[in-house]
Amino acid sequence: MPSPAQVPRRLSVLPFRGSAAVAEGLLSWTMLRSPAWIRLLPDVYVHRNGYRDGDHRMWCDAVALRLPPGAAIAGRSAAFLWGADLLGLDASTPGSSPPTFRTAGRGTRPPVTVLLPRAARLRPHPRVRPVRSVLPDTDRTRFAGLPVTTALRTAFDLGRQGPRVDALVAVEALLHRRVVKLPALRAYSAAHAGWPGAALLREVLALAEPLCESPMETRLRLLLLDAGLGPLTAQHDVHDARGRFVARVDLAWPALRVAVEYDGDHHRERAHFRQDVARLNALRAAGWLVVRFTADDVLRHPHATVALVRQALRERATR
Template sequence: MTDRTSFGGLPVTTALRTAFDLGRQAPRIDALVAVDALLHRRVVNLPALRRYATAHPGWPGLPLLREVLTLAEPLSESPMETRLRLPLLDAGLGPVAAQHDVLDPRGRFVGRVDLAWPALRLAVEYDGDHHRERAHFRRDVARLNALRAAGWLVLRFTADDVLRHPAHTVAAVAAALRERQATAVARPH
């Protein structure tokens, strides 16, 4: 198998080789963002990338790629979702479900949340600037009210939270997890 192909008449690496190369480049968060994005867009798939890595032992950066492949999430819809998820995992707050569909008690769709601990009905959302647009904001308010009515606690974070205050973000999620766990234990079944 060749690692090269052509795009617009120019020689380029194949999607698989590109994912392999990007996943081996530090820093770890950038490698994971790149791999998540390629997986989400279905440019490559995780089993094929794992096989490719196994077939290239001893290549520089392979230990990093192996770690990235254990953290990769094809459902991650944006680089910022990945950047939000990784510190939570690093803090031991996983496993966390990505792009979780929330249903009401009757089984009707309420909304999809970026990250979730379904058993605790805790959701974490990344809100980019587009959430400030009037129509988007109105939909968000209705959706958040519906999630609350379904018993969910939703924590919302911005780029500033994720990029400048990751320790605070992790602490807020950890506190919410502890609170929800205590409530779940205290709640009679």
């Protein structure tokens, strides 16, 4: 029978290298074989109380312990660390299928994306998605204690990866978090114009709107722009005839007083529903026509969504 595992305070929450813990005399290999410890990666363990299978930050912590010199967490994993959670992007993008890791009975878990210098080596693992590229020191930093691509490099990389809507969602999410500024990203893109995907990034940067507040709002906006219903204003402040603030709407054609709103799941809560009713009535009193959509409208019924907006604009234009 293995000896009962002790739990040193410094190893009670975060992943750690087993060999380092044994070398320091904190644990023995026999202890690490007990049910108190979970092996995440080769030589990387976490205490069972700190294990959360769907916690991407835990997996980033674990993978970082195995990275060779010069490598960094990158892509959507880096965006997650910078505060823009794009990990569920695949589920809301019909036809897109970047790699994911499926665990029995636990659903789909995205792997940790890492950027490796071309000569670096890393043992393959289903929880790790390696990407090889040039990675100068100026494009790497430490954030939240982990080696990660800078926010600028993260946005540059994600903005070059199709589909176009996903690239725009990623860039706008990082812009909205204010960890990247649009002029700096444009300058960086121009300085790396020969890189793969640069043409897509240029198109994304021409469309990018830092004021968009959610991935679905970005998708709705792009859907309407592609249908020829632009230009339109994001996050427009509506005032009544006396100049008093009424509401801020997601997307607007101010001259026509037409607004388009995306309603997420939180709008179904009772308190939110009451606020929405009062807000909608105030917008109508101010002379605005508001058309509201859900994720299902945008993702599964795009033609009907565009038709409703087009009809609203036509009604206002002919008044």
